[in-house]
Amino acid sequence: DTCMLTLLKLLKDGRFHSGQALGAALGVSRSAVWKQLQHLESELNLSIHKVRGRGYQLAAPLELLEHEQMAAGPWPVSIHESLDSTNAESLRAIDRGQTAPFVILAERQLAGRGRRGRKWVSPFAENIYYSLVLRMDGGMRQLEGLSLVVGLAVLSALREMGIERAGLKWPNDVLVGNKKIAGILLELVGDPADVCHLVIGIGINANMRVASEVDQAWTSVFLESGKAINRNSLVSSLNQSLLTYLKRHESSGFAAIQAEWESNHLWQGREVSLIAGVHQVDGTVMGIDQQGALRLRVEGEEKVFSGGELSLRLRHDS
Numbered sequence: 001d002t003c004m005l006t007l008l009k010l011l012k013d014g015r016f017h018s019g020q021a022l023g024a025a026l027g028v029s030r031s032a033v034w035k036q037l038q039h040l041e042s043e044l045n046l047s048i049h050k051v052r053g054r055g056y057q058l059a060a061p062l063e064l065l066e067h068e069q070m071a072a073g074p075w076p077v078s079i080h081e082s083l084d085s086t087n088a089e090s091l092r093a094i095d096r097g098q099t100a101p102f103v104i105l106a107e108r109q110l111a112g113r114g115r116r117g118r119k120w121v122s123p124f125a126e127n128i129y130y131s132l133v134l135r136m137d138g139g140m141r142q143l144e145g146l147s148l149v150v151g152l153a154v155l156s157a158l159r160e161m162g163i164e165r166a167g168l169k170w171p172n173d174v175l176v177g178n179k180k181i182a183g184i185l186l187e188l189v190g191d192p193a194d195v196c197h198l199v200i201g202i203g204i205n206a207n208m209r210v211a212s213e214v215d216q217a218w219t220s221v222f223l224e225s226g227k228a229i230n231r232n233s234l235v236s237s238l239n240q241s242l243l244t245y246l247k248r249h250e251s252s253g254f255a256a257i258q259a260e261w262e263s264n265h266l267w268q269g270r271e272v273s274l275i276a277g278v279h280q281v282d283g284t285v286m287g288i289d290q291q292g293a294l295r296l297r298v299e300g301e302e303k304v305f306s307g308g309e310l311s312l313r314l315r316h317d318s
């Protein structure tokens, strides 16, 4: 809705704007402005102050994603005010024949997704909701360990933002302590043995302070560093670190990245349960192999696990 967005852009400096000035800028009446402001508050969960004689002001200044600030990045970027999910939009763009690589960003997601249909909480203008679409034509080898490589790239972007304590949990969770700060969802379309497209979906909690709907321990860059971060810079460093790690992966394969990944694994040596649907295997984390599969010691023997449907949990007695 362009009127709402224009209004938001006028208000985002956090200063007072009179109803009359806003109406004039939008070409609508003062009562229409009032209606749009109420719409903004309820739709986007923003709070707007009204002071007699001065006008309207956002309770806190707002920094939106800006195309100009990303123009120098490695891939063309499109920014949406609202999407079902950036991965869903990416899949539609692939269907339409849009030439990869490209990046899709949203200020909010109405149906943000995690693995196995789980929900990714995605409030307006607080976090990063990002998808990178790549065309893969190197066959299966090009996909080996890729989701772990993406985890490392996200980790490195977070470190650049000062979140030194962040680490990884196999296969691709990014945590600070036991709290989730980012999520990754890879989706593949086409023939993985031939030409296919890969959608790398990444959600990073940037400035989120409250989120009662998240049903597990979580944190954000703001909560860890105590200051609001510039999401545009976070996107730029994410672009750069993805570019670096994907290039390394492409030229040298996952084996060249295995040791770095393991040194950032928070659960190395820990007692865990590996869960696949109703099945569960208990063991000790030994590390990963050259393909990115998990190595567990189970009853004295090393066993290797891979696949997208697996979840690790710490054993309570460990």
Ligand code: ATP
Pocket: 113, 114, 115, 116, 118, 119, 120, 121, 122, 170, 171, 173, 180, 181, 182, 183, 184, 203, 205, 214, 215, 216, 217, 218, 219, 310, 311, 312
């Ligand atoms: P795994 O199965 O590997 O342990 P997971 O259970 O964390 O992963 P994901 O698919 O990676 O599942 O992410 C979805 C889950 O993340 C949701 O079920 C919810 O518990 C949590 N979640 C949803 N939104 C957010 C958010 N913005 N920040 C942190 N966690 C979130």
